[in-house]
Amino acid sequence: MEWLQVSLQVDPELAEAVADVLSRYAPGGVACQQNALELTGEEWQPDGPLEQLVTVRAYLPVEPDIDLKRQKIEEALWHLGQIQPIPEPAFCIVAEEQWADAWKEHFQVTHVGRRFVIKPSWRDYAPQSQSDIDKIMIELDPGQAFGTGLHPTTQMCLAALETHLRPGETVLDLGTGSGILAIAAARLGAGQVLALDLDPVAVKAAQANSDANRTSQVVTVKCGTLAEILDLKFEISLARHRAKGPLWAGPANFKFVLVNILAKVIIELFDEGLAQVVAPGGVIVLAGLIDTQEKDVCDALSRAGLKVIQRLQEKDWVGLVCCR
DSSP: OEEEEEEEEEOGGGHHHHHHHHHTTOTTOEEEEOOBTTOOGGGOOTTSOBOSSEEEEEEEEOOTTHHHHHHHHHHHHHHHHTTSOOOOOEEEEEEHHHHTTTGGGGOOOEEETTTEEEEETTOOOOOOSHHHHTSEEEEEOOTTSOOOSOSHHHHHHHHHHHHHOOTTOEEEEESOTTSHHHHHHHHTTOSEEEEEESOHHHHHHHHHHHHHTTOTTTEEEEEOOHHHHHTTOEEEOOGGGGGGOOEEEOTTOEEEEEEESOHHHHHHHHHHTGGGGEEEEEEEEEEEEEGGGHHHHHHHHHHTTOEEEEEEEETTEEEEEEEO
16 A cells, blocks of 8 residues: 655644644654754754754555545645645655654654653653753653644643642643643652543543553543533542542542643633632643633633633743632
């Protein structure tokens, strides 16, 4: 079988939005690459200066409907480009023997925030200094799920975790994707983490990544919704708590909540009772919004009785750290 490679270079803040479009048609997943400047192949260095653009690649099997899929991709990217300009995608045919690991070549070790190193599961990594030794390494294989540590919203959530999470706290990661934030919370000392997503593909990827990082005793991955949390549908079944009986995920149960989702969805979640899952004195991190959407989100969280205690911004993207 032959494969159609789709690739384009975009600003880092657009990488996951473009990946979202391509993932609808790419069964093998989507890869985002941000190489060090003027370095390629074996010369790539994770600590080198990064390019300003991210290359997003996906591979589609060449089947009878490939022309229709290509047309749909071009149309979806055109609509996305009406929000912020993006270049035309490049298409080329790749042989079967080249495809299997082709996308993995473009996902490298990445340093994020003050304390994290994100390592693809198929890459080797050796700390180069004492500061590297002290960092927290997360091994990740995102597959078709989202969250590589590259997007500004993910980076802001990681920064908020570094600053505000306290050891032993119960964490909710709503819309977990690849599970990167849930794993990061566990590695920072969270007591229990419920990682929730609507997409079964994301749930499978998040569970595999949690297993690979040996955080499954802390991270419980489920497919579900906020409404199911409010209805006490989930038990955080951790070995350390079984002797004390089941620990249910429900209203006012979480001291730290992560919501890295689009602004429209965040507002809808507040209408559904999102603030109810935050424990008194707890923290909720809202990301996925751009600066022009900030007022509407602030109005929603204010109505819910939350107060902004920190504002983060990377280009047009905004992250809000709030308390109840």
